[in-house]
Amino acid sequence: MTDTINHWAEAETAGEAIFVACDALTNLQARSDNAAAEPTVCFNDLYRYATEPDAPVKAGLTRLISTNPKLRNDMRILLERVAPLRPISRAAASSGATTTRFGTGFQMTLRKSQADREQLYVIIKLQDQTCSPNTLFVINDTEGCDRIPLPEPTDGTVQLLLGSNSALAVSLRDPKTDVFMR
């Protein structure tokens, strides 16, 4: 059975209830004429961000994900449902030059470049060589959310070269960061 909540309990008459609804409608319309100063996103924008790598990102979305913990949590949960490659465990604390994390069907290792100490290799080994993810999502509670296009894997391995101090490298080194790929 559907519950009935007495939404209009405080209205003295039907006329008053209709007016209250009508007044809300008028206010909504008047405000939309003024247009919100800051862009607002809907869940549709988040879904497109998570599933359509080539789609333009809604203005303000990445900033909102970075600053709004609830929205970041939504992004994380959405990726858990729509990204085939997701973390099984968070990374162990970095031990020297190498950090490794494991996910469903992949292993990600960060390794400092021996040729240039200012650079860092991200090596993603895919267990299923027919699997070819094209986007890496990195979610970190302080650094926010990043979406990075991935190159084609070679022999089941995807490799990225980052600046050691880049925001992405900082995020990936943080054991609390979650990574997803699709």
Place this chain on the structure above:
Amino acid sequence: MDGIYSIDGLAGGTVSDELQATLQAISETSDGHQIKFKPAVSRRLTRWIVCRSYTGPIHELCHLVHIASQIDRSAGFENFFWGPGPATAQSFRRKIGDGLGLNPAAAIEHLPSTVHVNYLDGEFAIAHTRMPFLSALLEFLTSTLGYATVLEILEDILVSSATRAQVSDTANVLSRRLYAYLNSHLPAATAQRKYRAVTEFMVARRNGAAHAENITDDMVLNFWIASSADEAGDFKTYRKVVKLFINVRDALTAAQQQGAFHRISSIGTDRENGEIDPGAIDAALEEIHERRAPLDLLDAAPANEIKFLNKSERSTLELLIESGNTAQILPLSILRAEIFGAVQARMTQALRRGTSPATVIEANANQAANIGYETGAKDFEKTANNLERALLASFYHLAMAGDDAAISILLEMQPDIDLSPLAAVISDTDTTPDNVVSLHGVKEQRSAFTTVLNNHATCPALAEFVADSKQAANRISRKGFAKPDTGSSTEEIAGFSSAVDALLDIHKSLSRFTTLLPRIAESRNGWVAMDAIDREIFFDQFRQLYGVYS
């Protein structure tokens, strides 16, 4: 903030910025190529929210979520609602068909216009035509309560073994969550205070009940004079007071029509407990809400390819169109709002800039002497003439493109046109025994319409109309109106075609209103006399409101 996808801001006394911004964002949601929800869908969603009539739709939505989870088990219910493409009945029909083709689900039966789900403890059916609305509702729920919250609530019904009872329980939880959210973001107290102030004023003045038919132009003005200095500031601007009375009149009329005028809820679902049915409020609000549709349609694609109205014309029309039939009952209030409301808006802006109230009032009093009722009335007439020219030009472009939307313009602007000379060139259209050509018959057959146009020279009345329309097209220089010899693009023709009904609706309202204006002047000894009296009344009140006497 409660909602997580938008800007901060709980409602102070009315709707919150967050709620407004979320509904606005949903109405503008795009799949990357086109708007996801049609304007009618977004408007319906807004009504469900403001009328709190979402309980039934949430119940339907939960059944649809269960169905979606079963027809696309790999991508989840999310792909059904948020996958590529606009949210239309056709696209949902296709998704269900494709999903069941790949992943047959014994409990789900797909029929031409509905989808049925059979639970162990009952069944449920949803029409494809409902799905865009339910999809917009889910967008609203996930964007306000949050995806994580909604997903957690829905979890039990995302499995094949879900029961109808579980779906109902889930719907109840979602309804309660939304109810709590709206209590913060859509409070009713301010609106109730305003409504009661007006109806109490009416009762006091009329020594009886507040009836819609008792609202007059003089009552609106008297209420503003009596209440504009109210501490809460709800009635300070005359224009807002006019809108308030229009809304009160609409509400009283709707309640009276539903036989529910007296205290406590004759329209309620549970009369003994005084419960008011949100569905009845929704039904009452639909007509009021749809009044704005013509203006909204002109702002939306593809009509916005064409600049049918400039900013000043649109501003002149706004209150009139939103008033609906009340414009016929309170025409002077609307005219006063256009004239003195505009003066008050200018004064408020100047006061905000720090100009002294006395300077602002005297400067506007002098200026107002030049912007009287006659000018205000002429503004409406000028807008009506410009709109008529836009309609004529639209006819020309549509007719040249062979678009039968042109016929609606012809029939509206020349309802008595004599088309009998065309009977001879139209063999396959309806004719009466008097040989009168029926263009309603032609409307069904685009080729016949083209024939009519190609032969318009044989019909003097039509030839004259076409010539007038060509002249109008030549004289308009606004975005989207090409000169007659250059032709219009496909996008522009789509814009003209989609705007015809909206323009004709606006034209009708404006024509009815402008015919009332001379009668108002006549009944009150002419515009000049009215100017003298009303200027004194309004500026006296402005001086009191803005403290010039103190």
